[in-house]
Amino acid sequence: MPTNAGVAVATGTAAGAIIAAPLVLSAAGFTAGSVAGGSAAAFIQSVFYGGSVASGSAFALVQSAGTAGIGAAGNAAIGGITAGISGGLAALGNYMFVCLQTHEILWR
Secondary structure, three states, X not given: OOHHHHHHHHHHHHHHHHHXXXXXXXXXXXXXXXXXXXXXXXXXXXXXXXOOOOOOOHHXXXXXXXXXXXXXXXXXXXXXXXXXXXXXXXHHHHHHHHHHHHHHHHOX
């Protein structure tokens, strides 16, 4: 896989993650008002937090993102992390492809 394809994969995945993040939060039950009753978020809140969510906890941060929106900094973090992971995986795939091709040539 050429290097440009790895960049395209990383960029496309990052853009997809930024677009999907609010939809995933909403689907999990983190709404603009609060946690939706009967949702996966409500289940996690009741099982792990017992109705009392500690300030600064992961659940509180996700709940805040669901209520107020993700914002520019959140989108930058989501895009950067996703691009880094997908770009790294694309580079690894490229490296493995080259190694396999080299191995095949050497052992003919």
